[in-house]
Amino acid sequence: MIAETTTGRAAEAALDPVLRVEDLHVTFRGRVGLVAGLLGRKGADARAVDGVSLEVGRGEVLAIAGESGCGKTTLARAIMGLVRPDRGRILFEGRPIERDLRAYRRRVQMVFQDPAGALNPRQTIYESVAEGLRIHRIHRGPNGEGEEELVARALARAGLRPPERFFLLYPHELSGGQRQRVVIAGALVLEPQVIVADEPVSNLDASVRGEILRLLLELRDTLRISLIVVTHDLGLAWTIADRIAVMYLGRVVEMGPAEEVLTRPLHPYTRALLDVVPEAGGVERPILQGEPPDPTRIPPGCRFHPRCPEIASGAAAAAGVEAACRGEDLGLAALREGHLVACHLAALRARSKA
Amino acid sequence: MRVAPTQAERPGPPGEAPSSPRSARAVAWARRRRALARFWAAYRRSAMGMAGLAMLCFFVGLAIFATFANDTGTNPALASGPVLHPPSLRYPFGTDRFGLSVLTLTIHGSKISLLVGLSATAITVVIGAVVGIVAGYRGGLVDVLLMRLTDFGLVIPWLALAIVLASILGPSLGTIIVVIGLTSWPGTARLVRAQTLSVKERPYVERARALGASPWHLVTRHILPNVFPVIFANTVLVVAVAILSETTLSFLGLGDPFSISWGSILESAFAAGAATIGAWWWLLAPGLAIVLVVLGFTMCGFALDEILNPRLRQR
Amino acid sequence: MSVLSVRELHVTYRTQGGGVAAVRGVSFDIDRGEVLGLAGESGCGKSTIAGAILRLLPEGTEVTGSVLLEGEEVLTMRPGRLRAVRWAGASIVFQGAMHALNPVRRVGDQIAEAIVAHQQAGPREAMVRVGALLEQVGLPPRRIDDFPHELSGGQRQRVMIAMALACNPSLVIADEPTTALDVMVQAQVLRLLKELQRDLGLAMLFITHDLSVLSEVSDRLAVMYAGKLVEEGPTAQVFHDGRHPYTRALAAAFPTIGDPSFRRRPSGLGGDPPDPQAIPSGCPFHPRCPEAFDECGRTEPALYDAGPGRRAACLLVRSALAGAAEGER
Numbered sequence: 002m003i004a005e006t007t008t009g010r011a012a013e014a015a016l017d018p019v020l021r022v023e024d025l026h027v028t029f030r031g032r033v034g035l036v037a038g039l040l041g042r043k044g045a046d047a048r049a050v051d052g053v054s055l056e057v058g059r060g061e062v063l064a065i066a067g068e069s070g071c072g073k074t075t076l077a078r079a080i081m082g083l084v085r086p087d088r089g090r091i092l093f094e095g096r097p098i099e100r101d102l103r104a105y106r107r108r109v110q111m112v113f114q115d116p117a118g119a120l121n122p123r124q125t126i127y128e129s130v131a132e133g134l135r136i137h138r139i140h141r142g143p144n145g146e147g148e149e150e151l152v153a154r155a156l157a158r159a160g161l162r163p164p165e166r167f168f169l170l171y172p173h174e175l176s177g178g179q180r181q182r183v184v185i186a187g188a189l190v191l192e193p194q195v196i197v198a199d200e201p202v203s204n205l206d207a208s209v210r211g212e213i214l215r216l217l218l219e220l221r222d223t224l225r226i227s228l229i230v231v232t233h234d235l236g237l238a239w240t241i242a243d244r245i246a247v248m249y250l251g252r253v254v255e256m257g258p259a260e261e262v263l264t265r266p267l268h269p270y271t272r273a274l275l276d277v278v279p280e281a282g283g284v285e286r287p288i289l290q291g292e293p294p295d296p297t298r299i300p301p302g303c304r305f306h307p308r309c310p311e312i313a314s315g316a317a318a319a320a321g322v323e324a325a326c327r328g329e330d331l332g333l334a335a336l337r338e339g340h341l342v343a344c345h346l347a348a349l350r351a352r353s354k355a
Numbered sequence: 356m357r358v359a360p361t362q363a364e365r366p367g368p369p370g371e372a373p374s375s376p377r378s379a380r381a382v383a384w385a386r387r388r389r390a391l392a393r394f395w396a397a398y399r400r401s402a403m404g405m406a407g408l409a410m411l412c413f414f415v416g417l418a419i420f421a422t423f424a425n426d427t428g429t430n431p432a433l434a435s436g437p438v439l440h441p442p443s444l445r446y447p448f449g450t451d452r453f454g455l456s457v458l459t460l461t462i463h464g465s466k467i468s469l470l471v472g473l474s475a476t477a478i479t480v481v482i483g484a485v486v487g488i489v490a491g492y493r494g495g496l497v498d499v500l501l502m503r504l505t506d507f508g509l510v511i512p513w514l515a516l517a518i519v520l521a522s523i524l525g526p527s528l529g530t531i532i533v534v535i536g537l538t539s540w541p542g543t544a545r546l547v548r549a550q551t552l553s554v555k556e557r558p559y560v561e562r563a564r565a566l567g568a569s570p571w572h573l574v575t576r577h578i579l580p581n582v583f584p585v586i587f588a589n590t591v592l593v594v595a596v597a598i599l600s601e602t603t604l605s606f607l608g609l610g611d612p613f614s615i616s617w618g619s620i621l622e623s624a625f626a627a628g629a630a631t632i633g634a635w636w637w638l639l640a641p642g643l644a645i646v647l648v649v650l651g652f653t654m655c656g657f658a659l660d661e662i663l664n665p666r667l668r669q670r
Numbered sequence: 671m672s673v674l675s676v677r678e679l680h681v682t683y684r685t686q687g688g689g690v691a692a693v694r695g696v697s698f699d700i701d702r703g704e705v706l707g708l709a710g711e712s713g714c715g716k717s718t719i720a721g722a723i724l725r726l727l728p729e730g731t732e733v734t735g736s737v738l739l740e741g742e743e744v745l746t747m748r749p750g751r752l753r754a755v756r757w758a759g760a761s762i763v764f765q766g767a768m769h770a771l772n773p774v775r776r777v778g779d780q781i782a783e784a785i786v787a788h789q790q791a792g793p794r795e796a797m798v799r800v801g802a803l804l805e806q807v808g809l810p811p812r813r814i815d816d817f818p819h820e821l822s823g824g825q826r827q828r829v830m831i832a833m834a835l836a837c838n839p840s841l842v843i844a845d846e847p848t849t850a851l852d853v854m855v856q857a858q859v860l861r862l863l864k865e866l867q868r869d870l871g872l873a874m875l876f877i878t879h880d881l882s883v884l885s886e887v888s889d890r891l892a893v894m895y896a897g898k899l900v901e902e903g904p905t906a907q908v909f910h911d912g913r914h915p916y917t918r919a920l921a922a923a924f925p926t927i928g929d930p931s932f933r934r935r936p937s938g939l940g941g942d943p944p945d946p947q948a949i950p951s952g953c954p955f956h957p958r959c960p961e962a963f964d965e966c967g968r969t970e971p972a973l974y975d976a977g978p979g980r981r982a983a984c985l986l987v988r989s990a991l992a993g994a995a996e997g998e999r
Contacts, residue, residue, distance in 0.1 A: 068852040081565045106567035117831040118558035123580050125386050129559075133566045134575075134697045169386055176942040187562070206918075207879060207923040208958075211938015218934060231854060233951035236882075240936050247744075264928050278927060279886040288857045292822050 019048055019227050020080070020109070020195055025053045027075050031297065045297035049075040050086070051251030052332065055179050057195065060225040061113035062218075064242035064259065066232055066274075070293050071248040073231045077197050081111050083200050093195075107137055110188035114200035116180035120172040127168040133191045151190055159186035160216055174253035178209040183215065195227045196220070203234065214241055235278060239263055244339075247271045250304045251296055253333060257340030267336060267347040302327045303345060311346050322346050324349065365474050397662045404658025410651030414644070418465040428459035429615050442636050449636030451620075452627045460620050467616035469648070471532055472598035478536025479543055479597070486540065487547025488582065492555060492574060502548070508541035514603070521609040528611045535600045543589055550585045554578050575590040584659075591656035595649040602645055617641035671741070672699040673840050673873035674723070674760070679735035681718050681727065684852060689732070690946050692718040694897035696735075700841065705867060705874040707888030707905065709881050709920070711943045715893040716877045720845045723875075724756050740840055758788050758837040763830050763863075765802035765846035771818040777829045778804075778814030784836045803832040808862060831862065835870070842867070843875045848883065860887055882924040885909045890979075893917050896944050896954035899973060903980030913982040915959050953985065961986060 030046020050072045057063045065073045076082045080091060082102050091098045097330050098105045110133075115121035130152045134140075142151050155162035159182040172180055181201065188196055198217065202210040210349055220226050232238060238245050238259055245263065246256040247270065255268040266272045276286045289308050294300065300307050306326045309317070317323040322345040325331075333341035336351040389510040398404050423525040427433050431453035440450045489499040517534045524530040554560065560577050568576070604610055605618025606625070624630075681693040693715040700706045710716045721727045723737055725744060737744040739809050747755065764770040772780060781803060782796040791799060801811040807828040819825055827847060834842050844863065848856040864887055867874050876888055885905055886892055892902040893916065901914040912918040919939050924930035941958040944950060950957050956966035965985055973981040974988045 080679065083561065083565055087652050103567050106565065111562065111565045113562060115558055119562050121577055121581070128386075132563060132568075136563070136566050136568045136572060169389070178942055184562075187566075190568075206943055207881070208711060208919055208939045208943060210923055211936040212940060213938075214936035218936065235927055236925045236932075240925050240932055241934065260933070269968075274853065275927065277853050279857075279860070279882040280926070284775060288861060290856050290858075292824055292852070292855060320636040 017059045019059045019094060020229075021056040021092040022076075022080065023054050023090050023092065025050050025076070025079060026087045027072075028077050028087050029296075047296040048251050048299060049296050050079060051296075052089075053248075053251070053253055053271065054089075054333075055246055055253060055256060057227050057229055059194070059227055060221055062102060062221060062228040062230065062241055062243045064230045064232060064238035064245040065248060066235055066238050066245055067248035068233055068274075068293055070250070070295060071298070072251040073248050074199060076248070077111070077199050077229065077231045080197055081109065082106065103137075107133075107191050108193050109195040109197065110191060110193040112181070112184050112188055112196060112198040112201050115178060115204050116184050117172060117204075119184050120180060120327065122172055124171075125168065126156075126170050126172070126175075127152055129172070129183060130187045130190055133187060135244075137191065139191075152186075155186040155190035156183070158189050158220075159183070160212070161186065161254055176209075177205045181205060181213050182216070185213075186221075189220070192224075193226060195229065197229045197231070199231045200233070200239065201230065203232070217241065218293050226333055235263060235274060245276070250293060250299055252304065252343065253341075254305065254343045255341065256333060257337070261337070267340070267342040267351075268344045269309050269346075270305050273310065300327055303331060303343070317346055320346055320349055368410060393481075394662065398658060401658040401661060403453065403654045404662075407651045407654025407656075407658065410647055411655065414465055414469065414648050417462055418469045421463045421466050424462075426435025426463055428456060429463050431455060439632070439634050439637075441634075448640040449634070451623065451634075451637055457620070457637055457640045460615060461617065461644055464615045464617045464620055464641060465644065467528065467614050468598055468601055468618070468645075469612075471528065471535070471601040471616065472594050474532045475535035475539070475597040475601070476590060476594045479539040479593050480534065480586060482536065482588050483540040483543025484547050484582075485550075486544040486575060488551050488578060490544070491548040492570070492578060498548075501544075505541040505544045505548075508538065508570045509545070511538075513538050513600075517600070517604060518609065519605070521604065526609050526612060528614060531601055531604050531610050534604065535597050536610075539593060539600070543586070543593065546589055547582055550582045551578055557581075588656055588660045591652050591659060595652040595656075598645065598648055598652075617645050647669070671702070672738070673702050673740060674700040674875070675736070675738040676719075676723070677736040677738075679719065679722060679737065680733070681715070681722050682732040683728070684730040684732070687813050687947070691949075692897055692946055693722065696894070696897075696899055696900065698892055698902065700873045700875060702840070702873055703867075703871045704890065705864075705876055705888045707884035707891045708875060708877045708894060709879065709884055709891065710894035711879055713896070713943050713946050715897040715946070716894050717845055720843050720875070720877055722759060722761060723843060724762065725752060726756075726762075740914045750881075752899065754788065757784055757839065759839055760841035760843060761834040761837065761839045763827075763834045763842060763844040763847045771826060773818050776817055777821070778816075779894075781829070781833045781836055785835060786960055788837050790837055799836070800832070803836060804829075806835070806866065806937065807832045807906075808858075823851055824858060825870070827851060827855075831859075831866070835866065839872070841873045841875065843877070846879070847876075849878065849880070856883070857887050863887065880924075881909065881920055893920065896949050897946065898954070898983065900955065900984070901976075901980075901982040903977065903982075904974070907977070907980065913976040913987055914955075914984045915961050915986075916955050917982075919960075952981075 026048070027050040029047040029049055031046050053076060056064070065076065069075050075084060079086050079348050082098060082105060093105055093108065131148055134148055134151060140148060147339060153164040156167055161167050161179065161182050167183070172183070173182065183317045201217065203212065217228060219227055230237070230242065242259040244257065245259045246253045247262070247268065248254065249270050255262055255266065255271045262271060263275065266275060273287070273289050277288055287310055289310070291308060294307070303326045306312055309326065312323060312326060313319045317326050325345045329345070331345065333344050334348055335341050342348070434454040436446060436450045436454040436456060438450065438454045439452055440446055442449045446456045448459065448461065450456055451460065486501050486505065490498040516538055520537070521530050521535045524533065555578065560573060563573055565578055601610070601616060602618035602621065605616050606622045608622060610616065610619060620641040621638060624634070629637045677697045679693055679696045680691065682689040682691045696719060698706065708716050708719065718727070722733050723744065725733070727733065733745060735745070742755070744752070758882065771777065778797065778800050781800045782793065785791050785796040785799055788794055797814070800814055804811050804813055809825060811830050813821070813825070821829065822867065823824065830847070847863070848859050851859060860883065866872070876884060878884060888905050890903065891905040891908040893900050893908070895916050901908055901912060901917045909921050910918060912921055919937070921935040939958045943955055952967040952969055953959070953971055956962040959966065969985065971983040971985050973983045973986060974991055976982040976987050
């Protein structure tokens, strides 16, 4: 049974962050045609990640949740070094990753959303898993093991047993769940310290998801691997996350222990997300209007204010923060132990309680 | 879609210990053999592909035979048959104006036609593939420059360019090969670039990047193998075009005046006014040979496209 | 009276390797104003049923059984009548509106096309109807002249719904209508569907793999596995208290946030949903079933009575019935 206290983990994380993101900005430049460019016109820049700071402790599971367009996937790719940030930095074990990107890539691995797409259809399972070893020119394991043994061990750890059976198979001969296990094995073979999983189970059948999630938790427990899980599914976060960061339009708007944030949310957006999780009976509850604006047109002030139910209902005005909501951009503030929120109203309420 | 691998898939005898060492290379070769066997089984199912292959084998066999056969039958000085004789039992495709058997000429002509066709194709495909992959993979300025160069090649009238080049380089076999190669690569480059762009975005390429792969590794291990089917299918069609091009250039007198190819046979026939004097058989054999070879390559190309393009496949 | 009555529906696809039975004997009813949710994972046959009802399956597919739409047998309809019934009798809201909408035609024209094709109005009158339909689905009428790419995903799905309602059908089949959408937009679209269904008194067949969505939107819930129904009954009961082990496993995969029993206890089944070409003997679920016993591999269960308005295809349910009968004696 997998059960550990949240506070224990949070305490551990604070002492020993294995990965830290500091004020990260990733902007995609607007593109214009040749002539328009010559005329001096510029396209609108998309600020996909607009100032994100967070950290992940050793053996901790952090969920980054949000809708599409919130920047979570870009953040994940920036953490993997696949996208270069404009500002800010990423520190791994205290050192910036650009110093030695290649070595970093051994320690931090990625698991992708689409297991069928993430495996080269022309490569056997063996080759897909061995690829990491070959790229890093690792011919022998720490105890003298050969490549074949390392691949077999990774496959076995990912739950594919006996591993040799899978060596010569191709991705299309496996089921969705098996393919995702292969991707995970490909990540494990390099003995990483952090695994970044982008929607690891959303493409899998519902009845199969549990197995993969159980595997991820097992890896955390037995190998002390830290997990960063990017997802839009709050139920998934509830199932496996220790801490959760909720993103909206390029910023983290709320972050804290999963149990805390998902049962006692302080930010209106988090509350709205939780409200729309479908449940039996279909209670009449508020649904936000419209769709999230795109990252080229970020609203002034608090970026959520145009859709915020607190403004719409007048609660913000009543509390006297509406002007701030409309005009003053803000970052995360710790309103409770380990629980950070970027909201004028929530901050005011927390202060008045103090 | 299979759910679980069967015992039959496991390499080696069942009694083998699971941890017996097997080098990565052996694994890769076993894999390649299996892939080839699967490919051949799929190809065999295509009637069009098998017919095309049969035709090609026939002509290649013919060319090989011609290489070793006595070529006195092509020397006008040694001609002994009746001049411009219509097809008969002794001369199935008649004779030319020297009394040489048109059939013999055609058989010997296959050597040059096929040789030129294949070498020119090699140049075309190599240049086209390299340009296409580099442009597609690098993008940016490199892509823009290479593509403008490619567009240039596509837009210029092929024949005019070929004639100019040939007159500069002088009429010879090498000239034809170079000319065809240099003028045909843009088409391949375009195709390869498009496929490269598509493959580049696939998740497994990104995964390899995330693993820390160098661009060389990405191109050789991931992009090239997945672009290869397109190149292969295109190559087969390019050969057909190259042979036709050789025919045209030889026909125009830009080829080696001393070697026999189907185009040169047609050229001499034309120069002798074969059509006007009614010596239709002189044009028939080489013409038929060209048509059949091109048809053969095209049919193979179609069959390959069907196999290698998963969407066309009947699963 | 039932708007839709399906009896012993069998659908077999023709492939190179022979016939593949995607649906192996499914029967259900949908009454006026009722929403039946059809849940299942890949390969279970649920999308095939959507196609079968309006005979939209590929040429050569074998369809047997009975599909009564407002009392008329669809499977033996003449082509003319079938065309009339398609869309005006029953319509479909497809998944992935990006593919179902023609990118080079304005959305207004596409909706009007259905109306005009069914001769329910002339072109001008049709456009007026289209304007009204767009309002009904919560889009400003000026959107009538937009192209699909000018709309967001949620807006396109609303257009799909407007299209489905264009000819006043009595049955709407929704095939994964919200799967590709964000949670917020999904909630908006679900609310819209529910409201429209209520206001117009539509019968609806809601097909999806997402059990939690069905728990909110449907009155009755049917679960499919390997081409057959394995459970059916009132939604809340089936979702919270499934009688079939598969239903219970599936429901457990959708955790309730806030419920500590789901914390760090991901629940799932081993193995994978069966390939329609390789369905296990006896009860198709037995290889993955945590409660399987000997007979499960030999006998294929029928749908047994599992309570008022409920049925489940499980030998354990059969035993419970027998036990109850015993007890009564």
